[in-house]
Amino acid sequence: MSATLPVARPAVGETGELPVLRERGPREVFCGLTGIVWLHRKIQDAFFLVVGSRTCAHLLQSAAGVMIFAEPRFATAILQDRDLAGMADCNDELDRLVRRLLERRPDVKLLFLVGSCPSEVIKLDLSKAAERLSVAHAGRVRVLAYSASGIETTFTQGEDACLRALVPELPGLGADERSLLVAGALPEIVEDQLARLFAGLGIAPVNFLPPRRAGALPPVGPGTRVLLAQPFLNETARALEARGAELVEAPYPFGAEGTHAWLGAAARAWGVADERLETVTAAPRERARRAVARARARLEGRRISFLPDSQLEIPLARFLAEECGMQLVEVGVPHLDRRLMAHELPRLPESVRLSEGQHVDRQLDRLRADRPDLTVCGLGLANPLEAEGLRTKWSIELVFSPVHGFEQAGDLAELFARPLERFERLAV
Amino acid sequence: MELTLWTYEGPPHVGAMRVATSVEGVHYALHAPQGDTYADLLFTMIERRKQRPSVTFTTFQARDLGGDTAELAKATIRDVVERFEPRVLLVGESCTAELIQDVPGALAEGMGLPVPVVALDLPAYSKKENWGAAETFLRLVRTLLSPLAPAPGEERPPRPEGRRPRANLLGPSSLGFRCRDDVVEVRRLLESIGVEVGVVAPEGATPEDLLRIPEADVNVCLYPEVAHSTCAWLRRTFRQPTVETVPIGVGATRDFLHEVARLTGVEVGDAASPERARLPWYSRSVDSTYLTGKRVFVFGDATHAMAAARVATEELGFRVVGLGTYSREFAREVRACAERLGVEALVTDDYLEVEAQVAELRPELVLGTQMERHVAKRLGIPCAVISAPVHVQDFPARHSPQMGFEGANVLFDTWIHPLTMGLEEHLLAMFREDFEFHDEAPASHLAAEAGAAAAGAPAPAAAPDAVPEPAVAWEGDAERELKKIPFFVRGKARRNTERFAEERGVRTITLETLYDAKAHFGR
Numbered sequence: 001m002s003a004t005l006p007v008a009r010p011a012v013g014e015t016g017e018l019p020v021l022r023e024r025g026p027r028e029v030f031c032g033l034t035g036i037v038w039l040h041r042k043i044q045d046a047f048f049l050v051v052g053s054r055t056c057a058h059l060l061q062s063a064a065g066v067m068i069f070a071e072p073r074f075a076t077a078i079l080q081d082r083d084l085a086g087m088a089d090c091n092d093e094l095d096r097l098v099r100r101l102l103e104r105r106p107d108v109k110l111l112f113l114v115g116s117c118p119s120e121v122i123k124l125d126l127s128k129a130a131e132r133l134s135v136a137h138a139g140r141v142r143v144l145a146y147s148a149s150g151i152e153t154t155f156t157q158g159e160d161a162c163l164r165a166l167v168p169e170l171p172g173l174g175a176d177e178r179s180l181l182v183a184g185a186l187p188e189i190v191e192d193q194l195a196r197l198f199a200g201l202g203i204a205p206v207n208f209l210p211p212r213r214a215g216a217l218p219p220v221g222p223g224t225r226v227l228l229a230q231p232f233l234n235e236t237a238r239a240l241e242a243r244g245a246e247l248v249e250a251p252y253p254f255g256a257e258g259t260h261a262w263l264g265a266a267a268r269a270w271g272v273a274d275e276r277l278e279t280v281t282a283a284p285r286e287r288a289r290r291a292v293a294r295a296r297a298r299l300e301g302r303r304i305s306f307l308p309d310s311q312l313e314i315p316l317a318r319f320l321a322e323e324c325g326m327q328l329v330e331v332g333v334p335h336l337d338r339r340l341m342a343h344e345l346p347r348l349p350e351s352v353r354l355s356e357g358q359h360v361d362r363q364l365d366r367l368r369a370d371r372p373d374l375t376v377c378g379l380g381l382a383n384p385l386e387a388e389g390l391r392t393k394w395s396i397e398l399v400f401s402p403v404h405g406f407e408q409a410g411d412l413a414e415l416f417a418r419p420l421e422r423f424e425r426l427a428v
Numbered sequence: 429m430e431l432t433l434w435t436y437e438g439p440p441h442v443g444a445m446r447v448a449t450s451v452e453g454v455h456y457a458l459h460a461p462q463g464d465t466y467a468d469l470l471f472t473m474i475e476r477r478k479q480r481p482s483v484t485f486t487t488f489q490a491r492d493l494g495g496d497t498a499e500l501a502k503a504t505i506r507d508v509v510e511r512f513e514p515r516v517l518l519v520g521e522s523c524t525a526e527l528i529q530d531v532p533g534a535l536a537e538g539m540g541l542p543v544p545v546v547a548l549d550l551p552a553y554s555k556k557e558n559w560g561a562a563e564t565f566l567r568l569v570r571t572l573l574s575p576l577a578p579a580p581g582e583e584r585p586p587r588p589e590g591r592r593p594r595a596n597l598l599g600p601s602s603l604g605f606r607c608r609d610d611v612v613e614v615r616r617l618l619e620s621i622g623v624e625v626g627v628v629a630p631e632g633a634t635p636e637d638l639l640r641i642p643e644a645d646v647n648v649c650l651y652p653e654v655a656h657s658t659c660a661w662l663r664r665t666f667r668q669p670t671v672e673t674v675p676i677g678v679g680a681t682r683d684f685l686h687e688v689a690r691l692t693g694v695e696v697g698d699a700a701s702p703e704r705a706r707l708p709w710y711s712r713s714v715d716s717t718y719l720t721g722k723r724v725f726v727f728g729d730a731t732h733a734m735a736a737a738r739v740a741t742e743e744l745g746f747r748v749v750g751l752g753t754y755s756r757e758f759a760r761e762v763r764a765c766a767e768r769l770g771v772e773a774l775v776t777d778d779y780l781e782v783e784a785q786v787a788e789l790r791p792e793l794v795l796g797t798q799m800e801r802h803v804a805k806r807l808g809i810p811c812a813v814i815s816a817p818v819h820v821q822d823f824p825a826r827h828s829p830q831m832g833f834e835g836a837n838v839l840f841d842t843w844i845h846p847l848t849m850g851l852e853e854h855l856l857a858m859f860r861e862d863f864e865f866h867d868e869a870p871a872s873h874l875a876a877e878a879g880a881a882a883a884g885a886p887a888p889a890a891a892p893d894a895v896p897e898p899a900v901a902w903e904g905d906a907e908r909e910l911k912k913i914p915f916f917v918r919g920k921a922r923r924n925t926e927r928f929a930e931e932r933g934v935r936t937i938t939l940e941t942l943y944d945a946k947a948h949f950g951r
Contacts, residue, residue, distance in 0.1 A: 026504065027487045031463025051429075053523035053552060058438040059466040077429045081553045084527075093429040100431060117461045117524035120490070150463025151490040151524070361484075361511060380468030380480065387478035 018345060018354050020336060025359025028380050029309060029334060030063060032148030032158025033116065037064045038400060039162055040073040042185045045109040045214050048074040049101065050148075051094065051126060052116030063396075073108070075101065079118055090124055091132075098133055098143075108141055110214030112162065115147030142214065144169065154334040156232040156310050156399065159185060163209055166217065167239035170209075173221030180266060181218055181245065183209045183237070184230030187402040194229075194253075194405055197263060200280040203270045209236075220245050225269045227262070229253060229404060231344070232311035234337055251343045253404045254412060255319035256288035261343070284406035291410020292323050295417040300325035302373040302420065308332035308358050309378050309395040316376075316398065316412075318347045324413055328352040329372045332363065374416060391419045434779045434799055436754035436817055440550035440560025441522045442467050447564040447654075448518050449481040449602045450630035451638070454568070455514035456483040457505045459497075459532040460522035474820050475603055484508045486532075488525075498530040505536050509543060515635045516568065517541065520548035544635075546571045556777075558653040558729065559757060561601060565630055566658045572638050577665045584667045587645060593623045593692035594644040595671065598659055599651030600631040605732060605816045606830045607631055607651070608823075613832030614650065614675060620699040621685055623692055630654075642666045646691045650674065650831075652731050653755055676735035678707050678836045679742055705833035707840045711744055719844070725750040725791035727774070727782055727800050728815025730758030732830070734765045736795045736814045739839055741769065750774060750789050752782065779803075790920060793847060798822070808919070810846035900929045906942045924949045 033056055036048045050056045057076035064072065077097050083090050094113075102108060111133070113126045126145035133143040146165035148158035163183060173179055180203050182194065191208050198206040207218030222244035226237060231252045241247060250265030251258050260281055267277045304326050306313040313333050320326040330353040338345070348354070355363070360381075367375060368388070375385055375392045382392040393416055403412040437443075441458060445467055448456035458464070464485055471481040486504040488497045509517060519536040533547025546567050550560045578584070587593065595618055600607035608631075615625050626644035627637045641647070641662065648671040649659040659670040669691050675684035682700045689696045710716065724746045726736045730753045740746040751766045752774030753759070759775045766773035774785055783803045786794060794804040794811040798819045804811035813822060814830070829835040902910070913921050921942075928945035929937050 025487065025507075026485050027462045028465050028468065029462055030466055031461070033463070034466075054432075054435060054437075054439040054556065055441075055464060055523050055552070057432045057435045058442065059463065061434050062438075062466055062470055072433060074433075076432045076435075078432050079429060079553060081551070083429055084553060090429070097429055097431045117463070118527060121493070121524055121527045149490075150461040151488065151493065154462065361507075378469070379473050380465055381472070383472040383476055384478060384480045 017338075018348060018350065018352065021353060021355040023355060023357045023359040023362065025357075026361065027154075027334075027358045028307070028360045028378055029358070030155040030378070031059070031117075031150030032153030032155065032161055033059055033114065033150075034063045034155055035148060035158030035162060036060060036074045036114065038185060039159060039210065042212070043110065043210050043214060044212055045107060046073065046112060047101065047105060047108040047110070048112045048114055049098065050074065050076040050114045050116055051119045051124060052076055052079065052114075053118045054078050056116045056118075073105070079122075084122065090122075091129060094129055095133065095136070098137075102137060102141060111141050111143045112165070113143065113145040114162075115145065115149055117149045117151050120147055120149045120151060142169070154308075154311075156230070156312070157334075159230070160233050160235050163233060163236040164239050166210065167220070167236065167243065170217050170220045170243070172243075173219040173223050175221070176223070177219075177221070178223035178225070179219065180204075180206045180270065181209055181220060181224050181226050181240070182206060183226055183228050183233050183240070185210055186229055186404055188212065190402050190404050190408065193407050197280060197284070197406075198266070201263065201267050201270070201272050201276060203266060203272065222246075225266070227266050227269075228340070230312075231315050231337075231340055234340055237340070249342055251318065251347065252315040254315050255323045255409045256285050256292060256406060257323055258315065258319055259288065259404070259406050259409065260285050265343075281406070288406040288409035289323075292413045294410065295413035296324050298417040298420050299413065301327065303327045303329050303370070304374045304376065304416070305330040305367055305370060305372040306332055307360075307363060307367075307375065307377040307381065307395070308334045308355070309376070310399050311335075311337070312395075312398055313376070314341050314344045314348070317352070318344050319412065320416060321349055321352075322347060323409075324416070326374075326416075329370045330355060330363075330366060332356070332358065334358070374419060376416075391423055393419055430778075432778075436777050436779070436797065436799065437557035438467065438470075439523055439552050440555045440557060440563070441520055441548075441552065442470070443557040443560025443562070444518060444520055444548055444550060444564040445471075445481055445483050446557075446561050446602045446604075447568065447630045448483055449477070450600075450632070451516075451568070452632070452634045453515040454482060454518060454635065455508055455512045455516075456518040456520065457501075457508045457532070457536070458483050458485050458520055458522060459501045459504075459525035459530060460485045460487070461524050462487045462489065464522050464524075470603055474818060475823055476820070477602070481602075482512070482514075484512075486525075493528065497525075497528055498532075498535060501525075501530055501532040502535055502539060505532070505539065505541070509541055514543055516546060516572070517543045518546045518548055518564065518568070520550060521552075523552035526552050544571055558755060561654045562657050562757075565598075565601075565654055566661060568630075569638055569641065569658050570661060572635060573641060573662075573665070576639070576642060578667075593646075593694055594626040595623050595688060595692070596626045596641055596644040596647045597628045597650050598647050599649060599653075599655030600628060601651070601654050602631060603816070603818060604631070604651060604654070605729075605814075605818060605822060606828060606835075609827050609829035610650065610831040610835065612827065613829040613834050614648065616834075617675065617681065617685060617699075617832050618648075618688065620702065621689055621696055622694050623688055642668065644668065646671050646688065648688070652758065653729050656757075674731050674735055675831045676732070676835060677739035677743055677839065678705055678833065680735060680738060681705075681832055681836065702833055705836065707743060707833075707836040710837075710840050716745075716844075719847075720745045722746045722793055722847070723749045723789070723791045724793045724795055725786055725789055725800075726814070727752045727754075727794075727796040729753060729797075730755035730762050732815035734762060735830075736839075737765060737769060739836070740795065740843075743836070744840070744843065746793070749791055750785055752776065752785070790923070793843065795843065812843045812846055900926055900935055900937055902937045903939070905939050906937045909939055909942055921946070 115126050130143040130145040144165045146161040220243045224245035225248050226240050226245045227248045248265050248269045251261045253259040253262040317331045332355040336356040376395050382394050385392050402408045471477045486501050519533045536545045646669050647659045649655045662668045673684040673687050675681040685696045724740050733753045737748050748769045753762045754777040763773040794800050795814045797815050801811045925945040
């Protein structure tokens with residue numbers, strides 16, 4: 001196998017930019033539907049109805065089943081042979097299922113019809129269906145549509161598509177008002193911590209997208225400054241810009257330095273003095289550094305590779321290189337978004353091998369040749385790689401656990417240190 | 429369209445993945461969009477497989493749809509053959525690929541590949557996982573064995589002189605329920621009557637092993653959901669008889685031994701009652717008296733549900749109050765089994781329907797799948813898992829078969845342990861007014877800590893058996909009497925009494941009503 005190993009150096013890219021190895025082929029990634037697993041917990045009165053196949057339903061329960069198994073606020077309308085015969089029938093069927101669903105769940109205020117691979121391929125118009133159902137259930141529930149199909153979205157792009165669908169619903173911000181809008185689903189505890197920091201900086205009002213309840217949609221307008229908490233919200237950012245909002249470009253709030261820079265960008269956009277930023281952030285930043293230092297002992301000098309998965313790879317790699325002293329071997333992303341990564345890419349060391357897209361078998365060949373100390377990868381690959389003697393960190397945990405901000409910086413570093421520590425502890 | 433919260437089975441191509449992954453040297457080229465790779469985690473996380481499943485996804489995207497997805501499928505197939513050098517190649521498509529009609533199986537057959545190609549046609553919008561596994565196994569076996577089939581009317585050659593009778597074990601597969609341990613037990617059973625095991629397939633077999641299937645005297649159809657159609661084909665084509673009994677439970681294990689013995693001409697002898705079969709004595713020992721007539725609800729795949737119903741009634745003395753399956757392919761058999769037990773079978777893959785029936789029947793024990801485990805948990809009913817769909821817990825580190833005599837021992841333990849134990853039940857009843865012995869009291873040896881915790885805790889939550897806004901009122905005496913009933917059955921007594929009152933238009937529950945209801949529901 002190693003005899004035919006392709007040369008692993010990426011082609012030199014445009015001047016001043018890191019070269020990128022671009023690949024196509026079989027991928028080992030989730031589709032955007034997976035985002036429903038955390039979005040339905042986040043927006044507490046929303047329901048997600050996937051219009052798709054048994055595969056979609058099975059994906060959702062397999063991705064979710066590893067972690068939760070409560071009565072979910074999501075379901076799948078499974079297309080069957082007879083639905084594929086005629087479109088009118090499909091819409092009637094959908095109306096019937098939505099009626100049944102709303103009877104069963106009177107607590108639901110916002111219903112998302114979520115497009116899938118099959119619904120996209122048969123060109124079932126879910127936006128139109130959402131309009132029709134919104135009228136039919138007016139005053140009771142708002143119905144929106146977005147596509148999280150695997151042919152269009154990779155993993156976290158599902159959240160982007162969902163938030164993008166919310167943007168036209170946001171109320172307008174008064175002409176002479178301003179606001180800060182933090183976009184990206186965050187655990188509530190993290191939102192509360194960040195809200196306290198913004199309050200300390202004198203930035204107000206601060207709203208979060210998605211909101212915790214469908215009735216609390218944040219306003220948007222020309223006075224809105226958008227700060228992305230997650231690095232995968234390209235479409236949402238564009239839609240907010242189309243409503244007059246201005247994007248505050250920044251690194252992402254991972255680690256002591258990432259969080260400081262992120263808050264700093266917001267502070268500058270708001271006209272907050274540097275001294276105030278330093279005063280407000282000094283204590284938590286120091287606390288974060290101390291917390292990271294504990295894990296750093298285990299991470300420093302260790303080599304790490306990221307397989308493409310959540311789009312969090314570049315900011316996390318930056319954090320691990322800058323604040324934990326790790327050596328980046330390969331950092332793979334599903335797709336390289338230069339705009340959203342503008343403040344992250346320059347902070348990566350030049351020696352990194354940046355790859356975009358995936359040919360999973362070739363990537364595994366490179367990984368086996370590299371043999372990094374730690375590989376960040378999806379659930380389908382982790383155990384097989386462990387069995388080959390490679391230490392791994394499941395990437396999905398990085399999307400599900402609180403990792404943003406100063407107070408989580410230590411936990412974030414710890415997530416990477418734990419597999420290494422475990423390996424050292426075990427004597428079997 | 430069908431509204432689904434949870435699904436008992438995945439799509440049919442996942443069944444094909446299970447077979448492809450089970451048989452060494454087989455690879456599955458699957459025409460599918462990105463995201464369908466989620467199924468890999470079932471194998472690597474739930475089953476903790478050390479290798480990736482033997483499947484490669486073509487991973488087409490929206491931008492490919494305008495172009496040539498068929499070309500992409502062919503390129504992937506070529507890559508798979510080159511990289512994995514499979515000895516048999518399975519080619520198929522997932523639900524989305526079925527819609528774009530590239531027919532990759534036919535494409536592969538036309539590519540002049542240096543390996544046998546099995547083209548799979550698994551209709552994703554009408555069929556499900558187990559059907560997909562069965563169909564894939566059948567296609568694989570047929571492709572390899574058809575050239576070896578004897579001419580019609582040709583006699584089956586006699587067993588070679590001096591060779592022991594031989595049985596194949598067909599059906600164990602990746603992600604099947606306890607297959608690993610069942611195979612060990614069934615092998616032990618067969619050896620105890622002098623029958624050797626030929627091929628075990630699909631799990632752990634190679635394509636070369638599959639070629640040896642016709643050498644055995646019988647095929648044991650261990651998991652009919654996966655192997656039924658293959659066994660039927662082998663019976664027709666190679667005139668190999670099928671052992672139909674699935675040896676789950678002591679009675680079925682004995683029947684199984686007798687069936688094998690009859691078909692292979694050996695004697696069962698003492699092997700039908702070995703020392704290690706503990707269930708019969710455990711079930712007869714006096715402590716088990718309290719199991720008599722316990723009301724159980726059974727749901728699972730057809731094989732495990734029917735087997736559990738038999739063990740529950742004949743070997744543990746329970747009463748089956750509900751029996752159902754999601755395996756529509758075996759609906760007839762399950763209906764017949766339910767009829768013998770005097771109940772109506774629930775044949776459905778709608779989890780909500782199963783939940784509703786459990787809630788209505790209020791059994792004392794649920795024997796079900798991971799879905800029913802969650803239903804039971806919500807309803808506060810003890811539960812044991814007897815069937816796929818599986819979770820990581822269903823692949824225990826220890827030996828834990830369902831089949832054979834050891835399997836019966838395992839069933840005894842795993843079904844009985846969730847229940848309140850016999851003497852415990854009496855003690856609870858005897859001391860129900862003891863100050864340390866009620867539903868809100870902590871265990872006495874933990875009282876000090878629990879007391880401290882309670883002191884700092886907010887106001888205590890309502891008692892677990894409190895029901896908001898009862899439709900009928902309770903008279904003081906009746907309410908006080910209810911409190912004397914042991915707490916673990918009090919909720920049920922309250923609900924039953926209220927239901928009884930409501931059905932009779934009684935507005936106020938008196939002592940009389942309480943005991944009328946007890947007499948009505950008592951067994």
